[in-house]
Amino acid sequence: MPLGFKPPPRRAPRGLKSDADLRALQRLMLHALVQPLTAADGLQPRWRDGRPMAEVAAEFIKPNGRLTPFERLQIYARCYWFRIIDCAYDDCPGLRAVLGEKKFSALVRAYLTKYPSRSFTLRNLCSRLPRFIREEPRWTAPRTALAHAVARFEWAQTVAFDGEARPVLTADDLADIPPAKLRLALQPYVSLLRLDWPVDDYVLAVKRRNALRGEASHAVDHGPRAASRKRVPRPRRGRVFIVVHRYNERLYYKRVDAAAFKILEKLAAGGTLAQAAGVAGRGVTPEQVHAWFETWMELGWFCRS
Amino acid sequence: MPANRFNAFTDYGIGIGLRVPHYAHILERKPVVDWFEIISENFMVDGGRPLQVLDRILEQYRVVQHGVSMYFGSADRPDRTHLKKLKALVRRTKTPWLSDHLCWGSVDGTYTHDLLPMPYTFSAARRTAEKIRHVRDTLEVPICVENVSSYAEFHVSAMTEWEFLREVVERADCGILLDVNNIYVSAQNHGFDPYAYLEGVPHDRVGQIHVAGHTKFEKYVLDTHDHPVLDPVWKLYAHATRLCGVTATLLEWDDRIPSFDEVHDEALKASAFIGGAREADVPPDKKASAPPVR
Numbered sequence: 306m307p308l309g310f311k312p313p314p315r316r317a318p319r320g321l322k323s324d325a326d327l328r329a330l331q332r333l334m335l336h337a338l339v340q341p342l343t344a345a346d347g348l349q350p351r352w353r354d355g356r357p358m359a360e361v362a363a364e365f366i367k368p369n370g371r372l373t374p375f376e377r378l379q380i381y382a383r384c385y386w387f388r389i390i391d392c393a394y395d396d397c398p399g400l401r402a403v404l405g406e407k408k409f410s411a412l413v414r415a416y417l418t419k420y421p422s423r424s425f426t427l428r429n430l431c432s433r434l435p436r437f438i439r440e441e442p443r444w445t446a447p448r449t450a451l452a453h454a455v456a457r458f459e460w461a462q463t464v465a466f467d468g469e470a471r472p473v474l475t476a477d478d479l480a481d482i483p484p485a486k487l488r489l490a491l492q493p494y495v496s497l498l499r500l501d502w503p504v505d506d507y508v509l510a511v512k513r514r515n516a517l518r519g520e521a522s523h524a525v526d527h528g529p530r531a532a533s534r535k536r537v538p539r540p541r542r543g544r545v546f547i548v549v550h551r552y553n554e555r556l557y558y559k560r561v562d563a564a565a566f567k568i569l570e571k572l573a574a575g576g577t578l579a580q581a582a583g584v585a586g587r588g589v590t591p592e593q594v595h596a597w598f599e600t601w602m603e604l605g606w607f608c609r610s
Numbered sequence: 611m612p613a614n615r616f617n618a619f620t621d622y623g624i625g626i627g628l629r630v631p632h633y634a635h636i637l638e639r640k641p642v643v644d645w646f647e648i649i650s651e652n653f654m655v656d657g658g659r660p661l662q663v664l665d666r667i668l669e670q671y672r673v674v675q676h677g678v679s680m681y682f683g684s685a686d687r688p689d690r691t692h693l694k695k696l697k698a699l700v701r702r703t704k705t706p707w708l709s710d711h712l713c714w715g716s717v718d719g720t721y722t723h724d725l726l727p728m729p730y731t732f733s734a735a736r737r738t739a740e741k742i743r744h745v746r747d748t749l750e751v752p753i754c755v756e757n758v759s760s761y762a763e764f765h766v767s768a769m770t771e772w773e774f775l776r777e778v779v780e781r782a783d784c785g786i787l788l789d790v791n792n793i794y795v796s797a798q799n800h801g802f803d804p805y806a807y808l809e810g811v812p813h814d815r816v817g818q819i820h821v822a823g824h825t826k827f828e829k830y831v832l833d834t835h836d837h838p839v840l841d842p843v844w845k846l847y848a849h850a851t852r853l854c855g856v857t858a859t860l861l862e863w864d865d866r867i868p869s870f871d872e873v874h875d876e877a878l879k880a881s882a883f884i885g886g887a888r889e890a891d892v893p894p895d896k897k898a899s900a901p902p903v904r
């Protein structure tokens with residue numbers, strides 16, 4: 306049973322006299338809708354207790370002259386699945402490119418079967434996808450680690466797009482606090498990603514390719530465009546430190562040095578400014594750290610912890 | 611003068627839905643539009659570009675909020691965080707009324723993101739009306755509930771959809787967002803007379819009307835919002851405006867969205883019918899001039 310689910314009633318309520326009856330009917334229908342579709346995108350032929358689905362549907366849905374209860378329920382099941390699959394499809398162009406359409410579709414269906422939406426907004430639909438990729442690597446094998454990195458990066462973009470911004474700390478705010486006491490928090494919309502692939506370049510290339518494809522498919526002459534058809538090669542392994550953030554309400558990915566990343570991580574974990582500066586390592590000069598901070602302050606990354 | 615006490619915005623005119631592909635056009639060209647309907651959920655975010663765009667729109671245009679996930683008919687209580695975010699948005703937009711659907715779509719905190727049909731019973735009507743009152747009292751804004759398209763009916767239903775709608779809005783003492791396309795779609799799918807539906811709703815509660823396009827399949831009609839409005843829907847609209855008086859009207863176009871001008875031109879076709887309603891003799895009881903609720 307998907308997480309957060311209560312079991313459906315054994316039988317459909319015969320009348321609707323109370324709020325409990327209403328809840329029972331709604332639970333029954335919800336369970337029917339969120340079961341994975343068949344390979345032909347139909348409703349499962351059997352209910353969870355082994356009875357034919359057609360019998361269960363007929364218990365609570367009326368037929369009409371053209372459609373059986375099963376078929377009427379199936380319209381809703383398809384609408385449900387197509388809507389959320391479309392949403393995941395739009396949110397994850399990079400992951401789609403890593404896995405290919407078929408594998409991506411199987412992954413998303415498995416993910417949404419285990420983790421149906423628990424939010425009023427579809428914005429949060431893929432929030433648990435990185436976690437699911439870890440939990441069930443079979444859907445992404447043999448590229449689970451890359452898929453996980455790309456999924457984290459794509460979720461970070463959603464967060465950077467419309468996540469909360471707290472009042473930005475200015476130099477004046479910090480003036481009188483000694484570094485040993487000063488704690489800075491990162492803006493909630495900023496994500497720090499230590500990744501084993503240059504996922505930022507890859508996802509950008511995929512988006513460009515998709516945009517070209519979109520243009521090509523809208524072009525009047527429909528002439529083939531080699532550039533838009535080519536697959537973007539999967540990235541080669543290589544450690545990168547990426548900060549996904551926004552500036553002037555636009556989305557950005559900023560690569561930072563390993564030392565700079567460590568400082569940011571330390572601050573994000575609640576360390577004081579003095580502690581954070583201490584993790585930079587010997588090769589980094591105080592002037593360098595100072596310059597980094599200046600940039601980060603300008604970008605508005607810090608707020609009060 | 612308002613056409614009825616739930617419609618203090620008779621002269622709001624004809625609006626269209628605010629959609630992402632049109633942002634650049636609207637912000638750069640500033641076309642003349644009576645009003646925009648926004649999907650509340652798209653702006654119930656904590657920051658970033660959606661709110662920046664919204665604020666720029668609010669500087670120039672009148673905006674009315676339309677929700678898709680309050681699920682008045684769900685057995686679940688309204689989610690507190692949801693209400694808090696919605697209230698913040700209501701304060702930002704100063705929406706003169708707020709609409710959402712007469713449907714359910716979530717149970718035990720799991721969301722289908724769909725508009726699922728209600729069982730038409732008295733107990734469900736009572737429960738739904740309670741929830742509408744609760745939302746209205748929390749948000750402090752008049753509510754209009756919208757009839758949805760449906761593809762299935764429940765055995766337990768004890769009345770017609772329009773009887774259920776009437777039961778709910780009278781118990782909740784709220785307004786109606788009458789979607790004439792949804793009436794048409796459901797009439798096709800369930801074999802009822804859409805004009806009987808129009809006659810059966812309390813006209814004095816209709817505060818807004820939706821028109822939209824749909825798609826016909828072999829065995830059913832689907833509410834797709836990806837087409838111009840079809841003739842039978844315009845006819846229903848004309849009849850609805852005769853019954854309800856001049857009413858704020860909005861065209862919904864949500865998929866395969868064409869250019870801004872194309873959508874707006876399609877919406878403006880409604881003006882021909884609104885003109886008809888203006889001249890029509892609306893019975894005096896539909897012309898009550900009492901102030902809107904709250």
Ligand SMILES: [Fe+2]
Nearest residue numbers: 756789820862
């Ligand atoms: Fe509608």
